[in-house]
Amino acid sequence: MPTSPLRPIQLPAGFWLRADVAAALIARDISTLFQILRRHGCSQRQIGAAVDISQSHISLIMRGERRVATHDVLTRIGNGLNMPDHARTQLGLSITQRASDIQPHASYTIHNVPSTMDVERPGADPSIVDASSPAMNRLDRIRSESAPAIGMLRTTLADTSSLARPSRDFRDGAAGLPSDPAQSGFEEDGHEVRRRDFMRVLTGLTVGTPPLVRLEALRQSIGHTMGAEGDVWNSIADDYAYAFYTTRYDILGEQLAADLSIVQQLLISHPDDRDLTRAGASLSMIMAIVLTSTGQTWMARRWWRTARQAADKSGDMGIRVMTRSQETVKGLYDGRPLANVLALADETIELAGKRVCPGLAGVLAGRAQALAISGRPDEAEQAVNALSRLTDRMPDSALIDDSMFGWPEHRLRHTESFVYTEIGATGRAMDAQDRALRLYTDNQAGNRAMVQMHRVSCLIQKRHLDDGVRYAAGVLDALPVIKHDQLLYEVARRAVAAVPDKEQGRAEIDQLRDRISTLPNQGASA
Structure with missing residues (x-):
């Protein structure tokens, strides 16, 4: 008899240590994460029930037509999938932030709109934004092209011409990003957003990466905390x-690889x-x-x-x-x-x-x-x-x-x-x-x-x-x-x-x- 699609998700040991999973988490590429879950026998209905998103919207996310954009929804995904602490840090979540710390959504309504500016959403943030919007297309290129390159020499900094260049201040509306921080999905000021992302990246790099990368990521995170x-x-x-x-070439190359990864x-x-x-x-x-x-x-x-x-x-x-x-x-x-x-x-x-x-x-x-x-x-x-x-x-x-x-x-x-x-x-x-x-x-x-x-x-x-x-x-x-x-x-x-x-x-x-x-x-x- 077929297994009920609403059966709780059960993942194999070591799932959250997989390189493809880590890359998806660091890039916040939820579409890829859900596709990996699907390949491990999880149905769209199972995933939706676990993370409190409708099956139809799970399908849109997996096809790349919608993108998860806000921290609270990412937190629901982390909680719903029972992510271990190291996976939560790779996704940029606090290891202490659980379901009781966020406001649950009464409903999950997404409108098919041309840009992030027009998304109707509960509270201040969109739950999911239209993946066809220019800003999200740029961010998608950054994440999809760069995240899989972790630890690989050849692709570090590959095709830098595809990297978006938004303004230092996320509030100034440059590079096609919304000028309203609420509409951009960021409620903190630009400095805090960058600081949070910096720490998320470095913390994520301390898991499942070569020793030199982990050591340098730790040093950088300490220096950043002290304002260095x-x-x-x-x-x-x-x-x-x-x-x-x-310095010997083999040692020099290994050290360079570690720093270039970061x-x-x-x-x-x-x-x-x-x-x-x-x-x-x-x-x-x-x-x-x-x-x-x-x-x-x-x-x-x-x-x-x-x-x-x-x-x-x-x-x-x-x-x-x-x-x-x-x-x-x-x-x-x-x-x-x-x-x-x-x-x-x-x-x-x-x-x-x-x-x-x-x-x-x-x-x-x-x-x-x-x-x-x-x-x-x-x-x-x-x-x-x-x-x-x-x-x-x-x-x-x-x-x-x-x-x-x-x-x-x-x-x-x-x-x-x-x-x-x-x-x-x-x-x-x-x-x-x-x-x-x-x-x-x-x-x-x-x-x-x-x-x-x-x-x-x-x-x-x-x-x-x-x-x-x-x-x-x-x-x-x-x-x-x-x-x-x-x-x-x-x-x-x-x-x-x-x-x-x-x-x-x-x-x-x-x-x-x-x-x-x-x-x-x-x-x-x-």
Whole structure:
């Protein structure tokens, strides 16, 4: 005999720990939640009886034609489904708020209306709003596209152009949201709404997520409670810009993934926060560099695209130029066509205009290197000269900043070394190498090794083949395995390519070529 549709809902153990359930709760995507319940044998009538919503309206919600919009209805759903405390926090509910704490609705009437402004509702809030309204369509895109990305590297901050950008103050009617806070479903002022959403997101992230994400979410929630807001995420990005040179790639990538997961969730609640979006662009850029450095070039290109989109959305010209600058230089090492690298460089130079900044210096350096590899020596040398003139005009703050956001002198010398080596001006190249090697600190072993590989190429071009091969082997032996990366190996491969054809078959050349064919295990000990 069929089970009665009004039989109380019984869910399997672990239901509220499922990743798809957690994503739906954090996004407040009740349509998806009800669909998951349906797949677990719950009828629409059972769900409706449990949460005190009619079966016809349950059907509309599941089809995406209506959307639950208010806190009291979400509370009824949480109570009716007997959600455990961690699920309630993911949905943004207090763990102490039960049915006795809210006013039950005498009826549940929804009118088919074109916008949230015209919904008739008990009290001040709509119970359910028409899902076709412009504001809810935007919010739906934010939640449906962003929430499933929790903990996934590739989709963190993905397609930021789809994020809505309502005003900071929910009461000012910007971005198509209702100007009346009662009509928007928020009775608190804008600050309290954002604060509540911030805490809901961070609390939700402490459940069912990787340990680093949970730890950072806890730290952020404590800092927010104490009022530690402002530019904290840009400070975190600055820390990464320094840590890049001293931290193993596997550790750096894991830490970045944790922070990007949190930034991605915060952007759902704060899509108009330009500082947060700028930080997301910086962190995405550094993730792209890590992926490029570890040879994961196909994934890196996706992150470069995300970094550019987030930078553009932030409106910050400095980070817009910097993300493209870094991509131009790193594009020389990820196998992309040189024509594409040069096109990106020209686009970035036009974008930067007359700014004097590290980002413009970086893109001039990348352009000079691309021209040298392309066999255009005169243009490459002109580009290096333009870079030198720009460096002379660089503010002291940029020249002493040894992070990836600065432009210390050794970057100019590195560029000169690269370009002069490629165009065969070995004397000037070796002079630039000497100057760069004197400037590098102990923390810049990877950059030092790259310049030393330029010297290998110079030695080979000067027909000191044996010396060059021995020098290359010594560079690789001296550098800890965890510092070996795609950038160094690409420079080494170009040095080997300089060996005359008649010498290419020598055993020591084959041995060196084999050694730089694939990256070693990045998790190996030093």
